[in-house]
Amino acid sequence: MSVAFAKFFAVKDLRKRLFFTLLVVFIARIGANIPIPGVDPLPLRNFFADRSAAANGGGLVGLYNMFTGGAFLKGAVFGLGIMPYISASIIMQLLGAAMPSLARLQQEGDSGRQRIAQYTRYLTLAVCLVQGLLLAAALARYPCKLFPGFDVGEHGSIVIASSGLFFAIAPVFLTAGTMILVWLGDQISRSGIGSGISVLIVVGILSSMPRSFCQVFGILRGSGGGSSTTVGLRVAIFMMMVVLLLAVILSMVAVTQGQRKIPVQYAKRMVGNRLYSGGGAFLPLKVNYSGVMPIIFANALLLFPQQIFAYLCAATGVKFFQSVAFHLSQGSAVYYGLYGLLIFAFSYLWVSLMFHPTQVADELKKNGGYVPSIRPGAPTAQFLDFIMTRLTFAGAIFLMLTALMPDFLYFSFHVPYGVAILFGGTGTLITVGVLLEMMRQIEAYLVQKNYDVFLKKGSRAPRGLSVLDGAGKRDSRFLVVAVAAALAVGTLAALFRVLWRLWR
Secondary structure, three states, rough: OOHHHHHHHHHHHHHHHHHHHHHHHHHHHHHOOOOOOOOHHHHHHHHHHHHHHHHEEEEEEEEHHHHOOOOOOOOOOOOOOOOOHHHHHHHHHHHHHHOOHHHHOOOHHHHHHHHHHHHHHHHHHHHHHHHHHHHHHHHHHHHOHOOOOOHHHOOOOEEEOHHHOOOHHHHHHHHHHHHHHEEEEEEEEHHOOOHHHHHHHHHHHHHHHHHHHHHHHHHHHHHOOOOHHHHHHHHHHHHHHHHHHHHHHHHHHHHHHOOEEEEEOOOOOOOOOOOEOEEEEEEEEEOOOOOHHHHHHHHHHHHHHHHHHHHHHHHHHHHEEEHHHOOOOOOOOHHHHEEEEHHHHHHHHHHHHHHHHHHHHHHHHHEEEEEEOOOOOOHHHHHHHHHHHHHHHHHHHHHHHHHHHHHHHHHHHHHHHHHHHHHHHHHHHHHHHHHHHHHHHHHHHHHHOOOOOOOOOOOOOOOOOOOOOOOOOOOHHHHHHHHHHHHHHHHHHHHHHHHHHHOO
């Protein structure tokens, strides 16, 4: 492991990419803490200091704030974060499945992808302007609706500028902040390490982890007592949390990397004057093909009816609306039942929109490929659809358990929500996936630089071959060992610090 990281820093170009990525991340974090002109962040800071951790992390506002790294609740220039670009990308993907003209653009290679990227940026600009206007109106006139429980008389006014001036400058600053983040993400993708947009999202998610670790240490310090039994019990709880965290992260790594490899055989074919020999390959089908999108869609879809019925109850005073709003809020059995069903439904919907077995089967047939014991054409498409349906079922169960784990720990064991989100949820799943992708890129770059013995202690792989062999068998031990080793080192250091404080 030490040899691998030494080789990582020994490559000058790779080292420059790492430092460049850190510099861009530093710039992004600065923008996440600069308030918009006319906004006083102190009332919001005092308001959320009095609120529970669940209020900070729950709901669509909490999810949005997590993706922006806390910039949304600070009224910062980067308050919209990268989410408008993500929304525009999702809209373009859905339109590509519904509009034949966009579908043809997606199949035109680099030129088509560049045009789609340009359209996505234009759509991002429109989404930013709309969201910027809505956020400015909410901060200036309806802060109690954006942040339930906020009282202007108690906490103070968030907007200290005149309404007209604020409505003129706030959307411009917010739109400019998002477009700067999109540009910074492109710079990371071009000159840094990893996918720039994903890296910025993960940095925003990780920015809240120091607060969560402080809450963990607060739990360990506990209250009262100080007897040996109490200390031993707290240490045992801490060790159980560490074991659970390791299990959750390793399961996320396994499912994120999990693939069903469909064997494909290619026949010999003549193209022009050249004869291409046949061979074997694999068609990888991911277990979690839809990623975290079903969780985000389900969360957003459940939040809006709950708010609508809450507003109807406040306007009419009808208790029926209050009862419906209560059952659609977090902590209710109805909420979690609907949440799980929506995650299942959106998982299958996303796969049906993004994965086309008929198109894959036609491409295989055109290239002379076939699945052994399956006839080309329609039978291959039916076989792929059957396999993908079963994989999606397993992936949907995994997403449902991941999404419900934080609330289960919070409501069942009264674990602070800031600590509970470490054991699952959207943020942890995104973080694990992006870090795995960055590790794959670093590994591929090292292999390209002739470090073909990367993490192969005592053995030597043939030059020109990566850790992936020709049959597609991936040695994923490095991914598991790297995550486990990093967590083990941090856990041992934290445990030593906690035990030292408790002993003193």
